[in-house]
Amino acid sequence: MKSEFEQLVVAKNYISVLEKENEALKAEVGNQFKMRKKLEAALKAEKEVKEKMTPKEKIQIKMDLYVRQQKESLESCSNKLRDCRKLTEQLQTELIKTKLGLTNGK
Structure with a gap:
């Protein structure tokens, strides 16, 4: 069992750690x-700018x-088209090789 002094030291250290954590x-x-x-101010400023915009400016932004x-x-x-073309070329090449293989194999 720890002495009262040791318990006080441990408690003091624990309190110190908690105080540092609290400050952080x-x-x-x-x-x-x-x-x-800052974000609220920026949002407010953006809303004000948007409210002051003319319909033409709003349409331009859209x-x-x-x-x-x-x-x-x-x-x-x-x-996607480029990828499909590459795949088509690969498949055509494989088809030609397969046909040649079948022809040569017969």
């Missing part, structure tokens, strides 16, 4: 709060987004 958590909460405030999405879609389809 307080700092993290403070950082999160600051980040939240058009730009649509064009970008269509370009990405086109690029994806082009990649």
Whole structure:
């Protein structure tokens, strides 16, 4: 059994560790709060800008987004087409080799 002094030392060390952990958590909460405030301010500013936009500007932004999405879609389809062409060439080559093998084997 530990003496009272040893128990006090252990308790003091434990309290010290808890205090350090508490300070670290307080700092993290403070950082999160600051980040939240910055994000809220940015969101508010963005909303204000959006409210001040003319209908023409809003349409332009939507058009730009649509064009970008269509370009990405086109690029994806082009990649798929290229892959399919490669696969078709490979299959045609295998078919020719198979036919030649059957012809030569007979």
